[in-house]
Amino acid sequence: MIALLLRDLRLAVRAGGGFGLGLAFFLIVVTLVPFGVGPEGNVLARIATGVLWLGALLACLLSLDRIFALDFEDGSLDLLATAPVPLEGVVTIKALAHWITTGLPLVLAAPVFGVLLHLPGPAYFWLVVSLLLGTPALSVLGAFGAALTVGLKRGGLLLSLLVLPLYVPTLIFGAELVKRGASGMDTQMPLLMLAGITAATIAVVPFASAAAIRVNLR
Amino acid sequence: MTLLAVENLTVTRGGLPVLEGLGFTLAAGHALVLRGPNGIGKTTLLRTLAGLQPALTGSISIPPETMAYAAHADGLKSTLSVTENLRFWASVYGTGPIDHALDRMNLRQLAERPAMSLSAGQKRRLGLARLLVTGRPVWVLDEPTVSLDAASVALFADAVRDHLAKGGAALMATHIDLGLHEAAVLDLTPFKALPPEEGGYKGSFDEAFT
Amino acid sequence: MSIWEYANPVKFMKTSSLVLPWVTGLAAVCLVVGLYWGFFLTPEAENFKQSVKVIYVHVPSAMMAINIWVMMLVTSLIWLIRRHHVSALAAKAAAPIGLVMTFIALVTGAIWGQPMWGTWWEWDPRLTSFLILFLFYLGYIALWEAIDNPDTAADLTGVLCLVGSVFAILSRYAVNFWNQGLHQGATLSLDKEENISDVYWFPLLLCIAGFVLFFVALLLLRTRTEIRARRLKALEQRERMA
Incomplete structure (x- = not known):
């Protein structure tokens, strides 16, 4: 199992693995928002x-189809299944492995991007906590969405349609946690819900x- | 000692039976070569034996943790080196050093090269080296000799012979003659599934309209 | 006699062809009588005015939107556990009906909400939940459409339906927590005293019965079509293999 994790991380870091793309995408989203809503x-x-x-949600979505697609194409998924x-x-x-290569960098970078968006001071701590938990x-x-669509030629768009509704509870409680934390309200409920989910x-x-x-390999 | 026994097996592709009434046994020290025209269901049969897809009827008995399956695709990671690829599979199967596999498949000089820089035949040899690394006695191989040159085919045949001598067994689908005298040949043509009108398997949706 | 007999396509085709005309007829009677009664023979409510009449479509369609998903969950489970093909095809056949019901509930809700709350759309928990349900239906249908092999599609959509159901319920709670809304509480309940007077209650009940029967009729029809399509696919496949 550790070997698999190390292999996936190694693959992500080597050329063509797409490591860091999610972070770059996150930065672009954050840069574009002020153009859309004004600089105030x-x-x-x-x-x-x-x-x-x-931004974190979309950056995560961007690299989902790679979780299984590459292993499916080169046959390693068959071999892993046997x-x-x-x-x-x-x-x-x-x-x-997907979380370490996309989720974790986003969590670490979020405070920096928060500065660009004038995030209020007390919110930084809660932003990192909520992203880390969510x-x-x-x-x-x-990975579930990627597993459903792994056999499909052009599964990318379908994958988003399947996965995004599943993200609703996490998004709601994550954003709520930051909102409440930043304004000094009671954070226990969203914190527990987010961690529980x-x-x-x-x-x-x-x-x-x-x-x-298993169904897709049949 | 029988390592693999198959009885009255019906395998399906896309929900329709392709081979039916199939039965054979494979004992330690023996090899069985599957023959039959393209599309008869060799790959489907091997995937069913490997447990990747369910059989419609029949039974497959094989002791647990004895099978190593090698598909058309080798499952190699092009950005990893030959050693890294083999080490990964060695730790998945919980086996030790990979040196014997490197030597056996004549990959020693290529050990540090990334898999993407290998030729098709060299990749195939790496795929077969993976098989040696698993340490499993029953080999189930789908077209193991594709893109191998004559020297590599002989290398592979030697590896199989060696494996059989050590009490292993091999089941393979291949079109070429490996020069393996100890291998029996099983022609799949007589097991081709009949259409339902001629007494073959009837799906529930056929019955709904008769 | 076991209920599972009807999961056999032969038995299903026979029985459904007998039942279908009756269900269709009954659905038509219930809907015509219920809607006419509701639209033209009930008094206008003091604080709701004309717009109240939309409940005869809004309430039944909203109920069906949820119940159809529950029915899909049950049939998906039956398929995953007992491998009855008809069950999987019934789930497939139900999904687009559920999608349309959700859409009708949203649109009639907007039509009703506009004069009542002065806005076509409000991010109220109930409205939002229905929008999310709509997305779940879309994803489910899209997955069925995307996969060629019918058994694979049935398995994967079944798993999606299972996971989706859990997250749909979670979303409902999350949305409730996120925004307390404008929408009035449930008007219909069988155990406590009705908070709607009989004048409106009976035609509404008739409309609900009509919607349920209409759904059953459509479902039978669509499942029959799916069974035929499935047979056609198998024949084509054999043709190719022969």
């Missing part, structure tokens, strides 16, 4: 949390993803 600091500060969360490792574990590890669920759910997603969804992969 108070307007930007109001929408900063939402923009950063949406290897003595549970497919549920393979799916989880691949989602983890983005793993995005990767695991994304992520934990339950990681525990349960890989079974559905593995089932989908």
Whole structure:
């Protein structure tokens, strides 16, 4: 399992792996927003949390189809499915590798991008907390969508249609956590919901993803 | 000792049966070569045996954790080196060093090259080296000799012979003659599934309209 | 006699061809009587005026939008567990009907909401939840359309329906939490005293029955079509293989 994680990370870092593209995309979204809504600091500060969360969501979406597609094309998915490792574990590890290469950099970069959007001071801490708790669920759910569409020639657009509705609860509680945290309100409820959704997603969804992969390999 | 036994097997492609009533056994030290025209269902049969798709009827008995499957595609990562590719599979299968596989498939000089710089035949040899790395006794191979030159085919045949001598077994679909005298040949043509009008398998949707 | 007999395509084709005309007729009667009664024979409510009449379409379609998803969940589970093809095809056949019902509920909601709240659209939890449900239907249908092999498509959409159901419910709670809304609470409930007077209640009940029957009729018809299409596909495939 560790070997699989190391292989996926190594593949992502080497040329053609697309590592860092998500981060660049995130930066572009953040740069474009002020052109759309105007440069006024108070307007930007109001929408900063939402923009950063949406940016993270879209940046994550961008690299989802790579989670399984490359392994499907070159036949490694067939070989992994017949290897003595549970497919549920393979799916989880691949989602983890996706999170380390896209989710984690976004979490770390978000405060920097927050500066560009005049994010209010107290919100920084909660932004990082909410992204740290929420983005793993995005990767695991994304892996589920990727598993459903892995056999399709042009699955990219369909993948977004399948995955984005599943992101609604995470987005709502993530953004709410930042909003409440920044204005000094009680954060316990959204914090617990966000963490709970992520934990339950990681525990349960890989079974559905593995089932989908098995069906697609048939 | 029988390593693989297949009884009354019906395999399907896209929900329709392609081969039916198939039965054979494979004992330690033996090899079986599957023959038949394109489209008869060799790949489908091998994928069914590997557990990648369900059989419609029949049984496949094989002791757990004894099969190594090699498909058309080798599952190589082009940006990883030959050693990295093999090491990965060695740790997935929990086996140790990869040196014997490198030597056996004559890949020693290529060990540090990234897989993308290999020729098609060299890639194929790397794919077969992966098989050696698994340490599994039953090999299920789909067209193992594609894009191999005569010398490499002989190398591969030697590896198979060696494997059989050590008590392994091999089942392969191939069109060329490997020069393996110990291999039996199974022609799949007589097992081609009949259409339902001629007494073949009837799907529930056929029945709805008769 | 077991209920699973009807999961056999032969039995299903026979039974459905007998039942279909009756269900269709009954649906037409219920809808015509219910809607006419509701639209023309009920008094105008004091604080709602004319716009109240839209409930005869809005409430039944909103109920169906949710119930059809639940029905798809059940049939998907039956397919995944017992591998009855008719069950999977029924789920496939139901989805576009559910999509249209959700759409009708949203549009009639907007028509009703405009004079009541002074806006066509409000990010109210109920409205938002229906919009999300609409997206779930779209994704489900798109996945069916994208996959060639019918069994693969049935399996994958079944898994999607399962996971989607959990997240649809989660979204409902999340949306509730996110914005407390304008929409009035449920008007219909069977156990407590109705907060709607009998004058409106009976035609509404008739409309709901009409919508349910109409759905059953459409579902039978569409499932029959799917079974035929499936047979056609198998024949074409054999042709190619022979």
